Each structure stands twice: as C-alpha cells, then as structure tokens.
Amino acid sequence: MILTTEQxxxxxxxxxxxxxxxxxxxxxWDKTHAFPAQAIxxxxxLGAMGMxxxxxxxxxxxxxxxxxxxxxxxAAGDGSTSTIVSVQNSLACGITLKYGSQSQKxxxxxxxxxxxxxxxxxxxxxxxxxxxxxxxxxADRDGDHFILNGVKQFITSGxxxxxxxxxxxxxxxxxxxxxxCFLVPTxxxxxxxxxxxxxxxxxxxxxxxxxxxxxxxxxxxxMGKEGEGYKIALSNLEAGRIGIAAQAVGMARSALxxxxxxxxxxxxxxxxxxxxxxxxxxxxxxATQLDAARLMVWRAASLKDAGKSCLTEASMAKLFASEVAxxxxxxxxxxxxxxxxxxxxxxxxxxxDVRVCQIYEGASDIQRLVxxxxxxx
Amino acid sequence: xxxxxxxxxxxxxxxxVRVKSDNSGVxxxxxxxxxxxxxxxxxxxxxxxxxxxxxxxxVVVSAGPTQCQETLRTxxxxxxxxAILVESAAELQPLAVAKILKxxxxxxxxxxxxxxxxxxxxxxxxxxxxxAALLDIPQxxxxxxxxxxxxxxxxxxxxxxxxxxxxVSLPAVVTTDLRLNEPRYVTLPNIMKAKKKxxxxxxxxxxxxxxxxxxxxxxxxxxxxxxxxVMVADVAALVEKLKNEAKVI
Numbered sequence: 001m002i003l004t005t006e007q008x009x010x011x012x013x014x015x016x017x018x019x020x021x022x023x024x025x026x027x028x029w030d031k032t033h034a035f036p037a038q039a040i041x042x043x044x045x046l047g048a049m050g051m052x053x054x055x056x057x058x059x060x061x062x063x064x065x066x067x068x069x070x071x072x073x074x075a076a077g078d079g080s081t082s083t084i085v086s087v088q089n090s091l092a093c094g095i096t097l098k099y100g101s102q103s104q105k106x107x108x109x110x111x112x113x114x115x116x117x118x119x120x121x122x123x124x125x126x127x128x129x130x131x132x133x134x135x136x137x138x139a140d141r142d143g144d145h146f147i148l149n150g151v152k153q154f155i156t157s158g159x160x161x162x163x164x165x166x167x168x169x170x171x172x173x174x175x176x177x178x179x180x181c182f183l184v185p186t187x188x189x190x191x192x193x194x195x196x197x198x199x200x201x202x203x204x205x206x207x208x209x210x211x212x213x214x215x216x217x218x219x220x221x222x223m224g225k226e227g228e229g230y231k232i233a234l235s236n237l238e239a240g241r242i243g244i245a246a247q248a249v250g251m252a253r254s255a256l257x258x259x260x261x262x263x264x265x266x267x268x269x270x271x272x273x274x275x276x277x278x279x280x281x282x283x284x285x286x287a288t289q290l291d292a293a294r295l296m297v298w299r300a301a302s303l304k305d306a307g308k309s310c311l312t313e314a315s316m317a318k319l320f321a322s323e324v325a326x327x328x329x330x331x332x333x334x335x336x337x338x339x340x341x342x343x344x345x346x347x348x349x350x351x352x353d354v355r356v357c358q359i360y361e362g363a364s365d366i367q368r369l370v371x372x373x374x375x376x377x
Numbered sequence: 378x379x380x381x382x383x384x385x386x387x388x389x390x391x392x393x394v395r396v397k398s399d400n401s402g403v404x405x406x407x408x409x410x411x412x413x414x415x416x417x418x419x420x421x422x423x424x425x426x427x428x429x430x431x432x433x434x435x436v437v438v439s440a441g442p443t444q445c446q447e448t449l450r451t452x453x454x455x456x457x458x459x460a461i462l463v464e465s466a467a468e469l470q471p472l473a474v475a476k477i478l479k480x481x482x483x484x485x486x487x488x489x490x491x492x493x494x495x496x497x498x499x500x501x502x503x504x505x506x507x508x509a510a511l512l513d514i515p516q517x518x519x520x521x522x523x524x525x526x527x528x529x530x531x532x533x534x535x536x537x538x539x540x541x542x543x544x545v546s547l548p549a550v551v552t553t554d555l556r557l558n559e560p561r562y563v564t565l566p567n568i569m570k571a572k573k574k575x576x577x578x579x580x581x582x583x584x585x586x587x588x589x590x591x592x593x594x595x596x597x598x599x600x601x602x603x604x605x606x607v608m609v610a611d612v613a614a615l616v617e618k619l620k621n622e623a624k625v626i
Contacts, residue, residue, distance in 0.1 A: 046563075
C-alpha cells in the first residue's frame with residue numbers, strides 16, 4: 001500500500017507537530033490529569049478536528065487515509081489527545097454532517113470542524129454499553145420542547161464539550177425504533193457533569209458521567225427524525241472503529257520505538273540487549289504484528305475512501321489493532337525491565353493509555369459478533 | 378511586489394549519514410529527505426510578508442531531481458502561490474544554482490529574493506552571495522530580522538561581533554539565519570490546497586544556463602573519532618599542555 005505524495009506530506013507534518021507539541025507534555029498531562037486545551041486549540045487550527053468534513057462546512061476535505069495517518073501520528077505523541085480528536089471527527093462532526101439539519105449544521109458543524117467548539121457523544125449508560133438499544137434515558141415531549149431525564153456514562157469530553165449528541169428514548173413501546181437523537185448545548189440547564197472517572201490511563205481526557213435532570217431543550221434540537229436515533233448511532237461505527245484502530249497503532253508504535261531505543265542503549269552481559277536474540281526476536285514480533293495492524297487500518301480506510309462498505313474490515317482492524325497494541329505495550333515494558341515499571345519511562349503510561357482501546361467504541365466481543373455474522377454469510 | 382524564494386531538497390537533519398565505502402560521498406539512497414531548514418525559514422518569511430500585505434505573490438523555486446517537486450509542494454502548503462522546478466539529475470553546485478536563479482529572477486522580476494543562508498548538506502554559504510553578484514544587486518545575508526518599506530529592506534544581520542542592521546535598496550537578495558522566524562506548522566487544508574497550485578517544470582537548457590561543475594570532490598571521509606579527554610593535575614599542567622601540545626596559546 002503506497003502513500004501518495006500528499007498523504008506523506010500530511011503524515012510528515014502531523015508527525016512533526018505531534019513530536020514537538022504533544023509528546024513532550026504527555027507525561028505531565030498524565031500526572032496532573034490536565035485537559036490538553038492548548039494542544040486541542042492548535043490541532044483545531046491545523047484542521048485536525050474536522051478532517052474529512054467538506055471545506056464548505058469548515059473541514060479540511062481530506063480522505064480517510066489521511067485521517068488515519070493523522071490519528072496515528074497524534075496518538076504516537078499522546079494517546080488521550082488522539083481520543084479527543086477521534087471522537088470529535090467521527091462522532092461529533094460525522095454525525096452532524098450526515099443527519100444535521102441545515103440550521104444545525106450552520107450553528108454547530110462549522111465550529112466543530114474548525115475546532116472552535118468541542119463535541120461529545122452520549123449513548124452509553126451505567127447499565128448498558130454494548131447493548132445500545134437498552135438505553136433508558138428519556139426524552140419526553142412537552143409542546144415544542146423535549147425534557148431529557150437520565151444518566152450517561154463514560155462520556156469522553158463530557159465536561160469540556162460545548163455540545164452533546166444525545167441518544168434518548170422518545171417511544172418506549174417502539175424498541176429500537178423508539179430512540180431519537182438530539183444535539184444539546186452543554187450549557188443547557190439540566191445537563192449536569194455528575195462525576196469525572198478516575199481512570200487507569202488516558203488521564204488527560206475527561207471521562208464524565210452526565211446526569212440529565214429535567215433538561216429542557218427546544219424541539220429543534222432533534223437531529224434526524226424521531227425514532228431514527230438507533231440508526232444514527234450505528235451510522236458512524238465504521239469511521240469510529242477505523243479511528244480507534246489508528247490510535248491503537250500510534251500508541252503502540254510509540255511504545256515500540258521507546259523499546260528499540262532502550263534496547264540499543266542498555267548493555268547487559270557485554271552487549272546492547274538488542275543484540276540478545278530473545279530481545280531482538282521479541283522486538284521483531286512486535287514490529288511485524290504492528291505493521292499488520294497498520295495495514296488493516298489502511299485497508300479499511302481505503303475501502304471507505306472508495307465509497308465501499310467496510311463494516312467487517314473496520315471491525316477486524318479495530319479488534320486486531322487494539323489487541324496487538326496491548327501486546328506490543330506489555331512487551332515494551334518487559335524489554336525495559338524494571339525501568340518499564342516506573343513513570344520515568346513512557347511505556348507504563350502508554351500501556352495504561354492503550355488498554356481501553358479494546359473496550360470503547362465497540363468492545364472486542366462485539367467486534368467478534370459483527371465479524372462472526374459476516375463470515376458466516 | 379513579487380518575492381522569489383529558493384529552496385533545496387537535502388538530507389533530513391535527523392539522519393545520521395554514512396560515508397560511502399569508496400569515499401566519493403555520503404550514502405543518500407533511501408534516506409529521508411526534507412526541505413533545508415534555513416529555506417523553510419525563507420518560505421515562512423516570504424509568506425508572512427504576503428500576509429502583511431507587503432508582497433503580492435510568492436514564487437518558490439528549486440533546482441534538482443524530479444523528487445524536488447515534493448519539497449516545492451511543501452512550500453506551496455506553507456503558503457507560496459506558485460512553484461518552478463528546474464529539473465536536472467546532474468550535480469548542481471552553488472555557482473550553477475546561482476546562474477539558474479539569475480535567469481529566473483530576470484524572468485520573474487522579483488523585488489526580493491530570499492534564500493536560506495546555507496544548505497545543511499554542503500554548508501557552502503555561497504549561493505545567495507553569488508546570485509547577488511551575478512545580478513549586480515545588494516545582498517543582506519544572515520538575516521535575523523527583515524523589515525520592508527518604501528522600496529528598501531532593513532535587515533538585521535547576525536555577525537560574529539553581534540548584530541548589524543543595514544538598509545538595502547530593492548531588488549535585493551536576503552539570506553536567512555535561524556532566528557529570523559519560527560516556521561508555522563502546515564495546516565491540513567493548506568496541504569490539500571497545495572495540490573492545485575501551479576508547479577512548472579523546466580530544464581536548465583531552457584534557461585540557457587551552463588551548469589557544469591567547477592569543483593571536483595576528491596575525497597569524503599568520516600571525521601576522526603573523538604577520543605577521551607586528558608585529566609591534568611592542576612592549572613599549571615593545563616597551561617603547559619595548551620601551550621606545548623595543543624599549541625593554542
């Protein structure tokens with residue numbers, strides 16, 4: 001899979017940005033749990049917050065290959081930042097582009113694509129993640145308003161977002177067809193950040209529990225038609241999965257690079273450990289598996305750019321990349337020996353950051369269900 | 378006002394080059410290549426002058442193999458309007474490049490020509506100066522500050538003794554030093570726009586320029602390996618060694 005000159009330029013310029021403006025701060029953000037606001041602003045100015053959104057809507061008008069190249073570079077600098085960027089691109093912008101009304105797009109899509117405003121996606125609830133149709137957050141109609149009540153769980157950027165895409169039940173009797181989608185400004189009274197999770201890793205993202213308490217929104221906040229919510233939620237799965245796969249590859253690459261560097265410097269039994277075959281072969285397996293994962297991401301992105309359906313390929317990429325990434329990171333820690341276990345070296349942090357890739361945006365078991373159905377056809 | 382910027386495609390500054398086994402040069406096969414860092418500063422300065430309304434058009438030029446188009450596309454993505462590649466697979470030494478640029482300058486009639494002060498592969502620090510001499514126009518080299526107003530450029534130069542500020546009438550050649558500016562990060566939309574900007578390919582023969590080399594490389598070898606320092610017992614011993622062994626005092 002050969003990159004075009006342009007794609008190489010995109011990769012190289014994002015690599016420079018990421019290594020200069022993200023990587024040097026990653027450890028500090030992890031320790032202080034600081035939201036990387038300045039970096040997000042700079043990424044917005046670079047056009048990285050609405051990469052595949054058309055120029056007329058404030059985006060960069062790029063293809064998915066360019067998106068995955070960019071996400072890999074951002075993730076190689078800082079994992080948390082890549083999550084914020086991926087959610088903004090695939091969920092906040094992607095859904096608004098596809099289902100937003102003209103006025104919703106005017107009001108929100110342009111600022112989101114330019115990175116002037118931040119978006120979040122509220123689907124998961126405390127009792128239901130994978131089983132998306134079992135959500136219980138209600139949107140009850142009241143004249144020309146809706147009133148939202150319920151709790152959303154594990155919402156990336158739930159605290160820092162300016163606008164939330166919220167899935168809620170408008171017709172309990174209609175099952176999957178009774179869920180609707182709303183575009184809710186987070187400043188609306190009744191949108192309450194109930195708690196911020198204390199996570200294993202990705203400390204720089206805010207992962208919030210959002211409480212909707214009689215949150216009253218105009219009916220114009222409805223996105224798409226009533227009852228279309230479930231379909232809307234599933235519509236951006238391909239893009240979301242490709243994005244997560246790309247970030248997993250980026251984080252793992254950073255761990256692999258650190259391990260190679262360490263292995264060249266560390267001398268034991270009279271030689272740099274990279275010359276000891278066990279260590280060398282471990283690095284080889286890490287590099288090979290990671291390369292395979294990257295190519296799966298590129299394949300899914302290329303299919304999407306060609307306008308072809310790629311749900312199975314995107315699921316495979318996400319499943320494989322997230323599992324390989326964990327293995328690469330744990331092996332990177334092993335190669336560092338004792339130093340892999342302390343925060344002076346980046347690998348323990350990258351491991352903690354990458355572990356969630358197997359869980360969010362479709363847990364590995366769900367990816368297996370999707371692929372299982374596809375191969376049995 | 379038109380500004381012409383010259384850029385060179387060189388080995389990326391991060392690469393640790395190796396000398397070829399026949400000592401004829403360094404091995405650059407499959408090595409990462411990038412725009413010369415001082416030339417990035419030159420392009421940035423030209424684009425800033427355009428953004429300030431001082432310049433109306435920024436034309437970026439390069440001379441070298443066909444891959445130099447990538448370097449020119451980067452310059453277009455930073456904000457240049459139009460690019461020209463004088464394509465040649467031959468070795469182009471500073472005098473040849475200066476002659477090529479002279480020909481382009483006469484064609485384009487730029488008011489300011491900005492170059493990096495030197496390329497990080499050969500460190501010649503000659504092309505800008507030669508170009509100014511060939512065109513018989515003023516030169517302001519090692520610029521750390523550039524202000525253009527009323528048909529003059531006021532340039533602060535970094536020289537051994539400190540900083541020197543001179544005024545040159547236009548047209549003039551300016552070469553950039555490190556502290557002139559900090560190049561911007563290229564935005565993604567600008568990379569996409571660069572695709573559509575014009576990039577013209579011409580040959581040295583089209584300009585009637587004789588590019589034959591004047592210098593012959595006899596040998597390229599690694600610098601001597603640094604050996605460990607010597608510990609001395611006291612200052613007197615240090616002075617004695619500096620005087621009699623190193624012969625520097």
